[in-house]
Amino acid sequence: MSTRKLLLRFAKPYPGLILLTILLGFSGALFNGISTALIVPVILKIVGQEVDLSTAPPILKRLISPFDNTPESYRIVVMAGTILFTIFLKNLATYASVLASSSLTRKLTSDMRETGLKLLLEVDIDYYAKTKVGDLINRLGGEIGRAASAIGSTVRMVILGITILVFVGLLLSISWQLTIAATLLLSLVTLINQYAISQSRNFGKQLSEMSRAYSISVLETLNGIRLVKATGNEEKEYQRIKKLIRDRELADFQSQVNSEAITPLSEVMGITALLLIVLLSKTFFAGQVSSLSTVLLTYLLVLLRVLPLISQLNSIRSNFASTAASVDVTNEFLSLHDKPFMDKGKLPYTKLQEGVSFNSLCFAYPGHEKLVLKDVNLFLPRGTTLALVGSSGAGKSTLADLLPRFYDPIAGSITIDGTDLREFDVVSLRRRMGIVSQDTFLFNDSVRNNIAYGREEATEDEILTAAKRANAYEFISKLPQGFDTLIGDRGVMLSGGQRQRLAIARALLQNPEILILDEATSALDTVSERLVQSALDDLSRDRTTLVIAHRLSTVQKADQIAVLDQGQVVEVGTHEELLQKGDYYSRLYSMQFSDRPNKNLIQTKIIKAMRLNSKKFVEYPEAATKHKQSLLRISHEIRTQLNLMIGFLRLLLDDLVDDSQEQHKLIEGSYKSAWRILNTIDVFEDVINLQTKGKFISISEQNQNIISTYYHAFNHLSIEFRASLNFIISSLRSLADNLIYTTEEQKGLINESYESAIHLLDNLEKFENSINI
Numbered sequence: 029m030s031t032r033k034l035l036l037r038f039a040k041p042y043p044g045l046i047l048l049t050i051l052l053g054f055s056g057a058l059f060n061g062i063s064t065a066l067i068v069p070v071i072l073k074i075v076g077q078e079v080d081l082s083t084a085p086p087i088l089k090r091l092i093s094p095f096d097n098t099p100e101s102y103r104i105v106v107m108a109g110t111i112l113f114t115i116f117l118k119n120l121a122t123y124a125s126v127l128a129s130s131s132l133t134r135k136l137t138s139d140m141r142e143t144g145l146k147l148l149l150e151v152d153i154d155y156y157a158k159t160k161v162g163d164l165i166n167r168l169g170g171e172i173g174r175a176a177s178a179i180g181s182t183v184r185m186v187i188l189g190i191t192i193l194v195f196v197g198l199l200l201s202i203s204w205q206l207t208i209a210a211t212l213l214l215s216l217v218t219l220i221n222q223y224a225i226s227q228s229r230n231f232g233k234q235l236s237e238m239s240r241a242y243s244i245s246v247l248e249t250l251n252g253i254r255l256v257k258a259t260g261n262e263e264k265e266y267q268r269i270k271k272l273i274r275d276r277e278l279a280d281f282q283s284q285v286n287s288e289a290i291t292p293l294s295e296v297m298g299i300t301a302l303l304l305i306v307l308l309s310k311t312f313f314a315g316q317v318s319s320l321s322t323v324l325l326t327y328l329l330v331l332l333r334v335l336p337l338i339s340q341l342n343s344i345r346s347n348f349a350s351t352a353a354s355v356d357v358t359n360e361f362l363s364l365h366d367k368p369f370m371d372k373g374k375l376p377y378t379k380l381q382e383g384v385s386f387n388s389l390c391f392a393y394p395g396h397e398k399l400v401l402k403d404v405n406l407f408l409p410r411g412t413t414l415a416l417v418g419s420s421g422a423g424k425s426t427l428a429d430l431l432p433r434f435y436d437p438i439a440g441s442i443t444i445d446g447t448d449l450r451e452f453d454v455v456s457l458r459r460r461m462g463i464v465s466q467d468t469f470l471f472n473d474s475v476r477n478n479i480a481y482g483r484e485e486a487t488e489d490e491i492l493t494a495a496k497r498a499n500a501y502e503f504i505s506k507l508p509q510g511f512d513t514l515i516g517d518r519g520v521m522l523s524g525g526q527r528q529r530l531a532i533a534r535a536l537l538q539n540p541e542i543l544i545l546d547e548a549t550s551a552l553d554t555v556s557e558r559l560v561q562s563a564l565d566d567l568s569r570d571r572t573t574l575v576i577a578h579r580l581s582t583v584q585k586a587d588q589i590a591v592l593d594q595g596q597v598v599e600v601g602t603h604e605e606l607l608q609k610g611d612y613y614s615r616l617y618s619m620q621f622s623d624r625p626n627k628n629l630i631q632t633k634i635i636k637a638m639r640l641n642s643k644k645f646v647e648y649p650e651a652a653t654k655h656k657q658s659l660l661r662i663s664h665e666i667r668t669q670l671n672l673m674i675g676f677l678r679l680l681l682d683d684l685v686d687d688s689q690e691q692h693k694l695i696e697g698s699y700k701s702a703w704r705i706l707n708t709i710d711v712f713e714d715v716i717n718l719q720t721k722g723k724f725i726s727i728s729e730q731n732q733n734i735i736s737t738y739y740h741a742f743n744h745l746s747i748e749f750r751a752s753l754n755f756i757i758s759s760l761r762s763l764a765d766n767l768i769y770t771t772e773e774q775k776g777l778i779n780e781s782y783e784s785a786i787h788l789l790d791n792l793e794k795f796e797n798s799i800n801i
Contacts, residue, residue: 059118162244232350462540470519
């Protein structure tokens with residue numbers, strides 16, 4: 029697409045403005061020519077010289093004829109006033125023309141940027157996988173700006189061309205012979221300048237490439253500033269980008285040296301041509317001796333007015349050539365033919381009635397032949413949870429990306445209540461879906477606006493409710509400005525768990541029918557994971573949910589679990605069903621489960637004790653006593669951590685600490701004891717559940733009943749423990765992170781944590797009594 033086509037594409041909506049610009053340019057040129065032609069006769073009259081135009085060219089006679097009937101006494105005044113008036117009209121027309129052309133240029137620039145922005149918002153996600161963001165920003169900002177300046181140059185060239193044509197017509201009317209000679213001489217100027225103009229094109233292309241490289245480098249460095257600082261590469265990145273800046277500065281200077289040479293060169297050549305024309309005038313005006321001085325001076329004055337215009341035209345041509353590369357880049361950027369666009373669908377999405385079906389689904393990323401998904405068949409009933417598990421690269425996230433139509437399958441289909449996903453209006457479909465992933469994106473805006481992003485019309489009460497349900501209200505209320513606190517670029521002012529909870533609050537406020545959870549807790553610490561998982565459980569309740577998780581402990585309660593391996597579904601079932609099969613899922617579970625004892629001595633003791641006693645249950649019913657002894661050891665571990673935490677908290681309450689450093693250590697110690705207890709309860713619950721299901725070894729019915737009794741007692745205990753420990757952990761974390769500013773508030777939280785710990789100790793004693801230990 030040429031510059032002319034680009035101009036025509038975006039200029040079509042403004043025919044009136046274009047016509048006005050041309051008419052004003054023509055008017056300014058016409059008034060300019062008339063005033064210039066009248067100046068010489070008036071000046072000669074003022075200095076007392078006789079002006080005889082009897083043998084002058086007809087054009088001059090017609091310009092002077094309106095003043096023939098004017099009395100001689102004030103003819104000069106009338107002619108001078110006419111010149112001033114035409115100059116005023118010329119400047120007025122020029123001023124209006126500049127405003128009109130500038131307005132047209134600004135409108136075209138805005139239209140191009142809006143078109144580029146709309147294109148970026150509507151193009152498929154695959155386009156971003158192949159294009160660097162820095163390059164896109166450079167195109168949307170710098171390149172379109174330079175392309176717009178080329179369009180502005182085109183408008184100015186049109187106006188200048190009109191002005192020059194008017195003056196050339198005037199020169200031809202005065203002397204066509206001299207005009208032909210002047211044209212031949214001035215053509216040399218254009219030919220000489222052509223080399224500089226062609227060099228401008230090369231420099232423009234070079235500057236465009238350098239600007240692109242600079243934008244990409246700066247954006248990547250700023251996005252990865254944590255890595256840059258962590259690896260101590262500040263100086264390296266500084267030197268690299270500094271070189272790009274210096275290289276661009278040098279290229280800009282060379283371009284300026286080239287373009288600035290055009291004006292003085294044009295002036296020298298123009299004056300040379302002017303002197304040659306004076307010499308030629310004696311020959312051409314030999315028959316007009318009486319009016320020679322008037323005609324020659326008028327011709328030279330008009331020609332002198334033309335020379336700067338020609339110089340300007342050459343400069344604009346040079347600028348136009350230097351922006352040619354930007355025009356090409358903009359043309360390519362705004363072109364729709366080489367970019368992937370998804371069919372939006374026309375059927376409005378209303379409500380899920382039955383479920384989501386994945387039918388013989390096959391998918392390969394654009395430009396790749398390898399299939400990422402192969403013949404996937406799954407059904408997600410309404411109101412249930414389907415978990416996708418498998419090793420990295422198995423195709424879990426890809427399958428989840430197909431549901432909101434980030435991509436379309438190359439074979440097969442996804443249907444909702446029997447209707448192909450591609451038939452639904454994609455906007456209405458996505459608005460009924462909520463996505464919470466491990467890579468949470470937050471805007472550099474207030475907490476309130478980030479939560480309400482999915483529903484800007486949400487009320488204050490709805491936002492508060494969503495924050496509370498997402499376990500986010502507590503930390504939000506402690507921020508400096510609460511819900512109005514700015515959280516920085518991508519939420520950098522918040523922790524990972526806090527960012528996730530804001531994303532969950534956003535999803536809760538959106539109230540989606542279909543929920544996609546893509547490893548939402550994989551990058552969090554134990555405490556943050558528990559808080560986020562609790563919020564996710566609330567979010568997914570009674571919703572149609574697709575979950576992706578590496579940690580199998582987070583998906584055990586799913587209605588269905590689909591195991592993916594190399595893009596294929598190899599197993600589908602519940603947690604217990606898949607464990608009993610002893611195949612892919614069982615191996616994954618065993619790998620994760622066997623790793624956990626190595627991380628914690630408490631968990632190791634529990635597993636070993638329970639496995640040992642499970643074997644004895646088969647043959648010896650009286651071995652239940654030994655099983656109780658193993659429970660005693662577990663209870664002892666929990667009691668030890670509780671007593672340790674209570675001791676730390678008592679020291680804090682009694683102000684028996686020497687300094688803030690010691691206080692921080694005691695808070696951290698209490699915090700660690702609390703989550704160690706939670707870890708112990710988690711593993712204990714898993715082991716008893718496995719024994720109840722007969723996973724360790726076959727158990728007699730009598731002993732199965734005994735274990736069930738233990739399990740129900742422990743299950744009741746674990747519910748109370750989790751509720752109290754979550755509060756203790758949250759409070760201690762706030763104290764450790766210095767989120768509580770007043771001493772009274774700190775004392776209050778420590779006291780509440782202490783009382784909760786004492787309450788837990790009482791509950792533990794009740795549990796021990798219930799199993800007669």
